[in-house]
Amino acid sequence: MANKSKYIYNTLMLLLVAVIVVPLMASCGKSSDGTVNGYNSQLTVANLSPDIGPVDLYINNNIQNGLTPYRYPTLGAYFYMNTVGYPIQIRSDTGNKSILSTGILNPDKKTFKLMVTDSTVNRNAKYTLFVTGVKADGKLNFLFLVDTSKLSGVGRGKVRFINASPRSGAFDVYANQTSLCANIALNAYSPFVEMPVGDYDFKIYATGDFSTVLGEVKQTVGDGKLYTIYTYGIVGRTDSAAFNTGIIINK
Template sequence: MKPDDLRRRRVLQLTAGLATATLAGCADTGDGGNNSTGNGTGTGPMGTTAGTTDGGMQTTEGTTEGTSDGTTEQETTEEQTTTTGGSGRLRVVHASPDAPAVDVYVDDEAVLTGVSFGTISDYLTAPAGERAVRITAAGDESTVAFDDMVTVQADTNYTAVAFGNLTTDEFSVDVLTDDPPSPGSDEAAVSLFHASPDAPPVTVTVASSGDALFEGVGYGEQADYVTVPAGSYTLEVRPASGGDPVATFDVEVEGGTTYAAFAVGYLDPANAPGDEPFDLLLATDATTTMRLV
């Protein structure tokens, strides 16, 4: 990492984004939400409504064993979605720089399609309970990158971050519980998730003062929220071990607002599985209080 690697990029992404999916039923009228850039479309049970309450996808695996009298016994295991009442909200971050665009399924229904690298979706409302979440290559359900159960609690916001190198079997999905503070009208709060596969632990400082906002954040880690005065900042990302900045970003944060930042891409794309350069994504968090009508 040399000084000539330093790049400046404006990354505040507070308008235009992935539209929230909709479904006939009760609308989510909670404040806040995500307004980051990206593409893709949303459909299905995780739209802006509470969804149905009759469960969801059920898969059954059966095994047959012979018995001494020639008959067979069927042993069956089940993995079934459940709904417990109420709703939570979930957004998806595509932070895997060598992965293609993806489709996201919840309870066997496509809720996001054609989600490309660098996309942070809007918050989508999901019925509380155990949800079956599957991520596949866009338009190809047979190519599955993630398939697991995710617990959604009522009145809780989540961020699912897909990150790592898909081509080297280092792809992972972390489901984070969004629990931001409540900054004052003249303050903002920001968290940081390190999702750059070839970057070392990083420290993020304010260029004008040298003050460290985040220190020693390792790959796959999320730093706690820090509160700063509202306004414009130039942020420098440098190795936690010391040295010159490897990237510089200009951001502007508004009072009374919380943000989630994601460090993504490669510091050295020329020697990486993908060609996405190091970048910083910034999106507004949803408020923690939701009202469903």
């Protein structure tokens, strides 16, 4: 009888240990903020092509956005990357989910560059992948940009500008009537520009033509903060592809 009681006691203790230890083991290697292996790298995607349709993000051939594709002109939230492996791809969310092609010829002059980047992803950094251009024009493209910069001075923040507006030419941008950047062509961008904290009215003009404000962004620049102002859509259109502006708070 004593041996039977001892057997039952030992069995119950083993079960108790299993209940406590197994969940702890399963949680090893995970962190509450979604980082894996200490990469601490974050990425967001902006689908700024008015006619490309919904797209998916793949890293190492694994979809990253689940069942929710990136739609025009949606800017996704930053997410922690579970890997810093390659390649990073933009694929169609429909059909056979193939990697999308740009309008840029490869050196062989026969095939087009795909929406794939092997850009180095660093630890403790943020990135944005912009999908740009008009598919009907055969001029799709993408920009893969790092969203981090050197620390600004005390009481100052930084702002940059990206032109993702197809068929719209180059832009000049002014902050409270002071030039922020000039002659920024399609798929080009300015460096981060340091400026004192405060309230700003950013106005966007066609390069050299200050008669018409094409776009306007009002933003308070905070101490040590980083911002990206961008344009998308087509100047002169009044439908869903109309010219517009957006802003990303990078930090």
